Amino acid sequence: MQYYNRLSLEERENINHCLKSGMNITQISKYLNRSKSTISREIKRGTINNNYCPIYSEERFVSGLSRNKSLFIDNKLRDYVVDKIVNSRWSPSAISGRIRAFPDLKLKASYETIYKFVFSEEGISLNLPSYLKRKKKFRGFNHRKSKRNTIIDLKSITTRPEYINNRSEFGHFEADLLIISGAKGTNIISIIERKSRWSKLIYNQSKGSNAVIGKINASLGILAEQFKSITFDRGKEFARHYELPAKTFFCNPHSPWQKGAIENLNGRIRSLMPKNSSVRGVSTSHIDWIENIINNTPLRVLGYLTPLEALNKNIALR
Known part of the structure; x- marks a missing residue:
């Protein structure tokens, strides 16, 4: 199974350079060895004021990650989790417990972080929710209190x-x-x-x-x-x-x-x-x-x- 790897900032900057050079989505996808749908979604997501901005797109991606971002940016950890869910049908709780019980794996992720990944855009693109015993389309995290703004005298x-x-x-x-x-x-x-x-x-x-x-x-x-x-x-x-x-x-x-x-x-x-x-x-x-x-x-x-x-x-x- 070929796992999904997120676009890096370098790839986003290459997309920006290609667009400025007049390349279309098909040409960019071949140049970066990415699917056309990935390039199309990235350009749509990272465009502001009719201009694609790689740094803006990267910030949007990072701000959308879970509070523990390790699972989204650590390829070894992400591949381990995907393999255990897809091929071994382990639950997020079992994966997290296994990681804690075997420190030699040199991995770290709570079951909440794994659940967050499963129901993220990347997890859904891999169809991970369908491998869970309790198949839900979405999972809520409403028990977490929203952060209050602690900056006083703030002017927008x-x-x-x-x-x-x-x-x-x-x-x-x-x-x-x-x-x-x-x-x-x-x-x-x-x-x-x-x-x-x-x-x-x-x-x-x-x-x-x-x-x-x-x-x-x-x-x-x-x-x-x-x-x-x-x-x-x-x-x-x-x-x-x-x-x-x-x-x-x-x-x-x-x-x-x-x-x-x-x-x-x-x-x-x-x-x-x-x-x-x-x-x-x-x-x-x-x-x-x-x-x-x-x-x-x-x-x-x-x-x-x-x-x-x-x-x-x-x-x-x-």
Whole structure:
């Protein structure tokens, strides 16, 4: 049995490149060795404002995973679970128990996580629900309480003035957190100024809001006087946004693509980081190198100035 493998971010970026090159769905499916239906669904799912956006599509996929994402991204674990359900007709409870009883398998998944996978889009595409003893089309998880918004004084991005949206004024930023695997809480704080596209990357070892907001505050240096606004997603790491000396705005729930400048920057950062980067493969010097590359690359949107040159030009005008 050939198991389904989800599209990777790299494949999504290849789809975007193919579309911009004028290729149709049939040609893209042959190029990526994927079915036409997979490509068609992906393009439909990842299109916003009539343009396909690979990062937006990836964020939608990740946000739709279970709280324990290991089963969806670990091929060995996923194949083990699918094999036991399809060929051995084990229940999710039996699979989870077996994994716990035999640590040499080096796998980890609760029965709730396995059930979530079975009734996910991927599980349904493999017809996994039909192999369970109790065949239901859907399974609810309504016993989990919805998370309350803990961010106070939150202003929606929909209230952000047009002069910020159209990048006509300097001093308006976006920020995000990129998680580095291998160490709990280790991350990169990424910041971008919307008009000049100048970026700041900060190696950080805590997802706590005190640390994140404190480092954003301390990182802008000579730009502190021009720090007018900043836009975040609704992560708890930005809960203390009110400590910043600037206006703050937040994307709508589950809509990180609304801060497109930082999402684009994050994609460039990922492309420059070591493959399957862990805390052992990323250092402050490597992050500084990435920042230097990004800030010294000419951009068409800037008339082929570099972000650093655009930054200096805007500062000189003051």
